[in-house]
Amino acid sequence: GAVVSQHPSRVICKSGTSVKIECRSLDFQATTMFWYRQFPKQSLMLMATSNEGSKATYEQGVEKDKFLINHASLTLSTLTVTSAHPEDSSFYICSARAALAGSTDTQYFGPGTRLTVL
Amino acid sequence: GQQLNQSPQSMFIQEGEDVSMNCTSSSIFNTWLWYKQDPGEGPVLLIALYKAGELTSNGRLTAQFGITRKDSFLNISASIPSDVGIYFCAGQLGNYQLIWGAGTKLIIKP
Secondary structure, eight states: OOOEEEEOSEEEEOTTOOEEEEEEESSSOOSEEEEEEEOTTSOOEEEEEEETTSOOEEOTTOOTTTEEEEEEETTEEEEEEOSOOGGGOEEEEEEEEEOOTTSOSEEEEOOOEEEEEO | OOOBEEEOSEEEEETTOOEEEEEEOSSOOSEEEEEEEOTTSOOEEEEEEOSTTOEEEETTEEEEEOTTSSEEEEEEOSOOGGGOEEEEEEEEOTTSOEEEBOOEEEEEEO
């Protein structure tokens, strides 16, 4: 249980285009999902917390108009990087909070999406 | 942002050796977590700790939640090649946000 998927796993795009990343909880409902980015050899940096049916809460320094988050259902959250630039190239990881019987009530992570902006 | 102090930063060990890493914080956490991340993958939860003093095992892995709730260690016994990766500690806040350590990179010499 507590499996989280992300799609796509890798994406290469041209500067100025927008990219959408999907995060799905496959075998549980997630009222809360989190979006992170990770630079090489660094720890995960929280970008935003997303609750189903409400607006995402962004961390300080993260532009909400640049990184659009939609959490329309209990199993799906999307992150759209708008007008992407090379400095947006990074590893984006989502997680979902699971509180299942027999599972730990904490975050379970997706496999990540490698974004490269040319 | 806020970060936990995780050490060592990296470890070079021989296969079969035991490994120990730890995290400390100036803040108290009610939950400590240990994750492993392989290259190009998301973190995978190894062990979750909920009570001060708690000692929990998961196969060859053992982790303890410090009595002061400000520290935790992770031990790996009899390391094998697939243990290679980056290990992260994390303290969980009440709103389920995680405060991360900087990671310990484990490298096993053949």
